[in-house]
Amino acid sequence: MADTTDVFKVSILGKDSIHCGFHLIPYIAQTVLTTLPSSTYILITDTNIAKLHLAAFEEVFEAALQGASGHGSPKPRFLTLVIPPGETSKSREGKANIEDFLLQHRCTRDSVVLALGGGVIGDLVGFVAATFMRGVKFCQIPTTLLAMVDSSVGGKTAIDTPHGKNLIGAFWQPEYIFIDAAFLETLPPREFSNGMAEVVKTAAIWNEEEFISLESHSAEIFAAIQTPSKNHAGRSKATRSQAQELLLSVIVGSISVKAHIVTIDERETGLRNLVNFGHSIGHAIEAVLTPTILHGECVSIGMILEAEISRQMGILSQVGVGRLTRCLKGYNLPVSVSDPRISNLPAARSLTVDKLLDIMRIDKKNSGPAKKIVILSSIGATYEPKATVVADSIIAKTLAEAARVIPGVPTKNPVVMSTPGSKSISNRALVLAALGQGTCKLRNLLHSDDTQVMMAALNELKGANFAWEDGGETLVVTGGQGSLSVPPKGKEIYLGNAGTAARFLATVCTLVQKSPNDTADVTVITGNARMKQRPIGPLVTALRANGSGIDFLEGEGCLPLAIAPDGLKGGQIQLAASVSSQYVSSILLCAPYASEPITLELIGGQVISQPYIDMTIAMMKTFGIEATRRTDPATGKLLDIYDIPKGVYTNPPIYNIESDASSATYPLAIAAITGTSCTIDNIGTASLQGDAKFAKEVLEKMGCKVTQTETETTVQGPPIGQLKAIEEVDMEIMTDAFLTATAVAAVASGKTRILGIANQRVKECNRIRAMIDQLAKFGVDTVELDDGLEVIGKPIAELKRGVSVHCYDDHRVAMAFSVLSTVIENTIIEEKRCVEKTWPNWWDDLENKIGIKVEGVDLASLHATGSASGVQQHDSAASVFLIGMRGTGKTFVGELAASALGWTFIDADQYLETKLRIGVRELVHQKGWVAFREAELQILKELVAEKSQSHIISLGGGIVETPAAREVLKEYAANKGPIVHVARPIDEIVKYLNAESARPAYEEPIIDVFRRREPWFTECSSHDFINPVGDLTSGSLSSAQAAANRNEIARFFKHLTRVRPNLTHNVEPDRRSYFLCLTYPDVRQAFPYIEELTEGVDALELRVDLLKSEKDYETIGDTIPSISYVAEQVAHLRRVTGLPIVFTVRTKSQGGAFPDKAEKEALTLLNAGLRLGVEYLDVEISLPEKGIRELVSKKGTSQIVASWHDWSGGMKWNAPGVKEKYDIASRVGDIVKIVGKAETLQDNFALYDFAASVGKLPGAKPLIAINMGGAGQMSRILNTTLTPVSHPLLPNKAAPGQLSFKQIQHALHLLGLLPAKKFYLFGTPIGHSMSPTLHNTGFKLLGLPHNYELLETKDVGEEIKVAISEPEFGGASVTIPFKLDVIPLLDRLTDAAEKIGAVNTVIPKTVTNADGGIGKVLVGDNTDWLGIRASITQRLSASDIQRQQGSAGLVIGAGGTARAAIYALKSLGVGTVYVYNRTKRKAEELVEQAFGGDKTLKVVDDLEGLARETGGTLNIIVSTVPASATTTASSPSPSSSNDRTAVAAGVALPKSLFDYRDGPAVVVDMAYKPEETPLLRLAKESGSSNWAGVPGVEVLLEQGYVQFELWTGRKCPKEQVGTTVLTRYRAQE
Ligand SMILES: NC(=O)c1ccc[n+]([C@@H]2O[C@H](COP(=O)([O-])OP(=O)(O)OC[C@H]3O[C@@H](n4cnc5c(N)ncnc54)[C@H](O)[C@@H]3O)[C@@H](O)[C@H]2O)c1
Ligand SMILES: [Zn+2]
Secondary structure: OOOOOOOEEEEEOOEEEEEEEOOOHHHHHHHHHHHOOOOEEEEEEEHHHHHHHHHHHHHHHHHHHHHHOOOOOOOOEEEEEEEOOOHHHOOHHHHHHHHHHHHHOOOOOOOEEEEEEOHHHHHHHHHHHHHHHHOOEEEEEEOOHHHHHHHOOOOEEEEEEOOEEEEEEEEOOOOEEEEEHHHHHHOOHHHHHHHHHHHHHHHHHHOHHHHHHHHHOHHHHHHHHHOOOOOOOOOOHHHOOHHHHHHHHHHHHHHHHHHHHHHHOOOOOOHHHHHHOOHHHHHHHHHHHOOOOOHHHHHHHHHHHHHHHHHHOOOOOHHHHHHHHHHHHHOOOOOOOOOHHHHOOHHHHHOOHHHHHHHHHHOOOOEOOEEEEOOEEEOOEEOOOOOEEEEHHHHHHHHOOEEEEOOOOOOOOOEEEOOOEOHHHHHHHHHHHHHOEOEEEEEOOOOOHHHHHHHHHHHHOOOEEEEEEHHHOEEEEEEOOOOOOOOOOOOOEEOOOOHHHHHHHHHHHHOOEOOOOOOOOOEEEEOOOOHHHOOOHHHHHHHHHOOOOEEEOOOOOOOOEEEOOEOOOEEEEEEEOOOOHHHHHHHHHHHHHOOEEEEEEEEOOOOOOHHHHHHHHHHHHHOOOOOEEEEOOOOOOEEEEEEEOOOOOEOOOEEEOOEOHHHHHHHHHHHHHHOOEEEEOOOOOOOOOHHHHHHHHHHOOOOOEEEEOOOOEEEEOOOOOOOEOOOEEEOHHHHHHHHHHHHHHOOOEOEEEEEOOHHHHHOOOOHHHHHHHHHHHOOOEEEEEOOEEEEEOOOHHHOOOOOEEOOOOOHHHHHHHHHHOOOOOOOEEOOHHHHHHOOOOHHHHHHHHHOOOEEEEOHHHHHHHHHHHOOOOOOOOEOEEEEOOOOOOHHHHHHHHHHHHOOEEEEHHHHHHHHHOOOHHHHHHHHHHHHHHHHHHHHHHHHHHHOOEOEEEEOOHHHHHOHHHHHHHHHHHHHOOOEEEEEOOHHHHHHHHHOOOOOOOOOOOHHHHHHHHHHHHHHHOOEEEEOOOOOOOOOOOOHHHHHHHHHHHHHHHHHHOOOOOOOOOOOOOOOOOEEEEEOOOOHHHHHHHHHHHOOOOOEEEEEHHHOOOHHHOOOOOOOOOOHHHHHHHHHHHHHHOOOOEEEEOOEHHHOOOEOOOOHHHHHHHHHHHHHOOOOEEEEEOOOOHHHHHHHHHHOOOOEEEEEEEOOOOOOOOOOHHHHHHHHHHHHHOOEEEEEEEOOOOHHHHHHHHHHHHHHOOOOOOOEEEEEEOHHHHHHHHHOOOOEEEEOOOOOOOOOOOOOEHHHHHHHHHHOOOOOOOEEEEEEOOOOOOOHHHHHHHHHHHHOOOOEEEEEEOOOOOHHHHHHHHOOOEEEEEEOOOOOOOOHHHOOEEOHHHHHHOOOOEEEEEEEEOOOOOEEEEEEEEOOHHHHHHHHHHOOOOHHHHOOOOOOEEEEEOOOHHHHHHHHHHHHOOOOEEEEEOOOHHHHHHHHHHHHOOOOOEEEEOOHHHHHHHHOOOEEEEEEOOOHHHEEEOOOOOHHHHHOHHHHHHOEEEOHHHHOOOOOOEEEEEOOOOOOOOHHHHHHHHOOOOOEEEEOHHHHHHHHHHHHHHHHHOOOOOHHHHHHHHHHHHHHHO
16 A cells, blocks of 8 residues: 555454544455455445445455455455445345345355445444344444444444334444544535534533533534545545544544443443433434434434433533533534424424323333433533433423413522523623633623524634633633634524624624635625514614625625625714614724724614613723713713724633623512512622613512612512502613513503613514513503503403413513413413523523422423314304394394204394393484493393303394404304304395395495404304305295205204214225315306216315416416305305315415415415315315414314325335324324325335225324326225215316226226125016116216116015025115015114114115124115105205294005105104094004104094194195095096096095195105106196195105115215106106
């Protein structure tokens, strides 16, 4: 070898087998070949690495082996195998592939395997080596940092299974581990950071010195891998750069610790567990986020959480947590799950506390309600020499995103404490010391986001050196005397939402000087989204005017800024200082370093926060530079002009940072509000901070006793509940404390007006609004003022409990409300982590130092359980209130709804009139509108309280006018029951109202009233019912339209009240369900073919994203349909079909047409869908979580289809990502939908396996799993739940590869999944029966392979017995004369068949026997009564039948069909059913036997007299006797002329039967032939158009449709079947 190779060897398990260096490939070849002689060397790597490094290996190995040949023995072989990269290779299949390769190449026991790659290759190849030929030698050549410092060291090898990671493996030590750090130069930076997590971890548990090096050298370490080393630089020590040395020392340091631990504890008993620091929680997070988030990234978050647990236990100081956080951030690692890289992932929604604890429970190391966690005691040391047992409750509290404060008296009373270092002073001190000369030890520095950001930035600018002492309690700053440099190109200084840092650094960056080595020509400072809105304009204007080159890169006046390195010119500077004093401080702090002395003049009106300016000047003085404020020589008054001399700060050796006075306000306020005492021992009258005056100026005036010395403040609160409001307080000098004051004022008696805080509108959030909005949740009223607010205090007892406070990511909002929550039970502070900005361990201190208990609250699982039980899970009998404009048809709809539900209807106006004995008009006239509204409110309250069950209550249109009534309604809708807003187009309302006069007239145009009330109606209701276009109350609707309308009202109200949810029964195990996708821009285009289109399907999908109203037809590009258009579409659709609607807003990225960015609009439409009562709502899980949660909480009876569509073809059903999607979807959905794309047929098998495996999980939800594309059609055939189908009549398919319902049935049949069944008609004579035509037509239309035939027999004998016991028996119709005889052959009867005592339908049902076997039972049913009932309800509404004056029906005959007819009439609620039979005794027997002498049944013997007896109320007649047995007085029956005896025996039908004229009436003749029987003819001839005649054939059809559905589970395509049957029937006549 030409150049020497310097390797550093680390010993493990007694051998020097770890060799570290740079550019080691030749060294590796030489070492392996000489020390591990073999006939075959196999190098295994992945494609990524092969591309970069394989050639180099091949070259040196081939060359070396060439040289080795010629020694007699055959030349050893060098084989290479390249496998796909990524975790999926680490599987059983992956292992088998490698083994097959080795076997194929006849590798033997002496083979040496080389694993070149990351942890995946190392683990996999190591495991192969461990078992191949009972174990062969192998070497690790790690190429990722993670593999170098972690996975390659220790001998653990493993593969993954679908049950989890690393579950199968072995301990197998490699012969060598070659650590070639040069590989890191090609490693993606994210992978490098991934490995750094393990490096930081090792240092954190073991070696503080190492940690210090890591925390201060992140930039150099990154630089070492980012600058490629040329000519093998680094191979020898002589050629190694300083950066390379550093990198290697970091790696070696980390490996050495791991090697050491492994050596003393090889099989992981106690000590070795220490390397699990961060892994207990990290692994649980990883289990949820893999593969998107890398191991090290999860461990990084895990380390912080585990460190916080340690802090919560009082073991680790906040300094330790802060340093760890800063260090990990320095390597670009996420430190919390709210990091946008994580929180933006859909999977992040699964990161609930319960889920994480659950996963940790599975870990073999844990048992019972506690977990083993490595507890740090300080950086570099652990609490125990092993993992510590920690209770779940402690872990849960740390993991929770929200906090609940348990009210009570502080147990540490009297409290004495100090608060964290002041943020303002910390930031100033950092800048001063960094710019100063010499070393300064900063004590009590705040470890917070702000200071971390500031230090990181100063580091980046190479402005100073930072080091920690005293375990991090002291920061040692070595000042750079103002020398600063431009960060490398592409490196922006990121400041998060740290306002102070941003303002100070803006000027600091102008001090930066150009240098020839710069790669960038500007310094860029930027921040998060909120920071990018916060103002910095005036400062930039002033600096620009002074000659600095500063550009706004995005919004004018805000970050990000690009600052040119030109130095600060100095001289005269004018600055507008009315927005922020930080601008002033920023210039003051940097002023001494300008080229000329600066005179700073503050302009633009009132200077804000003078105390902070004074603080800056005071601190500058401590650092040796005296700025002076000018005074007006004439008046002696201070001017807003400052003179700052040139100079360099002199760092004092030690600087003690004062505690934060704003923070001190919280414990002091807690003392005030809880009537206890609190002393803050390092803030007093001498403080530099304005907020130090809070105790005196605010709390004392509210009734506390305050004692303050120069350095201490003590507050003693009055007894609880006795705080007094302060009439007016100007808080300009302590603006940050206003939130605390506001919280206290909420429970002080009287009004507190707080002024001088206008600037708080532009802080972390608009704090004034924030306080107003959050206080409102407690029921506390406030008034917003120009520069402050007024709080109207309330007694503690009157504040609302159970409030969840939103904190706007603002620490002060969170802490202020935690003060209030010490006296208000059950307050939840959301986003508890936002306190990190200034008091990261606030919650711990609240508990440990003040003595107020704090619990963790898992908002996610709070919502999850909330949704499981359903926020709107009201009782199914809960009354429904109707609201809406007058004239929308509330009464009409309400009455129909009540009768459909069998409930009582109340008109609230009538109720009021009866109650108060005065008409509404008169009431208004006499007492005025106000009195009327008050009376109306009282009535509303009464109805809510007293008629809470089984009522439909229609309210007056103006009920929403008063806020109090709106509150009552909202509360009802939220917790008790549905409130339906009945809506109708305004022009129709106007037309209708102009014709009406019962109500007092409006005093303003209707349209204005409408506009005002519309939003209130929506706000106060849970649902919208759209009344159809057209005037309902007039007779202008056709009877079919009216019937459709009635059906829809019944469907809507039964669904939403849960009386009968309109969900498809086919979404059940062992059933198949389908929905048709409507792809029209206007669904009405489908109506002419709606019956054909919906053949066989269980639901209709309304693709809202494809809807386009007429006005949008011409629009090119994205359109979003309006809510009113969508509502109209739903209303139209509802009038033509009762099928459930699947309401879908499919986004473009998921294969639809809805714009991806329009998430808000999508959620609004989905919400509208729920309000319209759609049965299924498709919710894409990629929508914002909060929105999804809201939908779930409002879904009521409807179901959520949680969906995920991957169109890329990249999603593989056997990859972990799919399960991740499934888990999220099954948390929010009642049904899960996952759609991928098939490239090959095999992809469908993978899908099938996936569906089968998740289907076995406990509580598995129904799954729609589909592959798109032609290759995926198989999956559409096999899918069972709600398979989307197309139809040949549709304009286009909703998705590629979609099949029609019929096609799928064919395919299922061919696959053997839908066997052909045989159906029969039993009876005699049946030769002319229409049943075969009916059913066979239906089967054919639906593509079902079944057949229906006649089985005519003399009696119920052998033939029938054989037929019903065949395996392919599908069902039978039974007709005369076997309706009773067949009963003994059946296993059981339905209730109806039992009651009627006759069977006309036999249904075979599959049942699971007690022993688990599958059996078949035969069920006897009776559909005759349903046929009769349907033919009546199609013509009469429930209110037509159940009239108040009493209602009557007549049944003629006393046989089996008569029983069905009576049963049908009774089920409709007919008041009295008269029964007539020629032989009266038979009728009496029937009533007695079948109906137990039911008193509402009356046997009559005189039809003529019936009309008189019923007083003309009879409006339903059903005849069940043969037509030949009837005769009419006017015209003799045709049969009578042929058969005289029949005439004598016939039933004489009088005309008076049809006397009823008051509404619709029906006469049904069950006689099948002729079509027009004497009875029907008589009805027609009676001259009464209100009577509708129903011929027997229609009843036959109706009952046949029911049979069809009972047998096949599918609706019969009535229209086509009916036409076919009738044509045939008429041809026969
Ligand atoms: N055995 C153990 O003790 C142990 C410890 C920790 C982790 N692990 C295992 O390690 C695996 C993760 O290892 P990993 O993080 O190294 O992932 P990895 O092996 O998947 O490598 C990460 C990616 O970087 C690519 N890559 C690797 N080296 C490269 C280089 N030099 N230049 C360019 N690209 C390169 C790879 O092709 C891959 O795409 C997991 O399976 C984990 O279970 C094992
Ligand atoms: Zn690890």
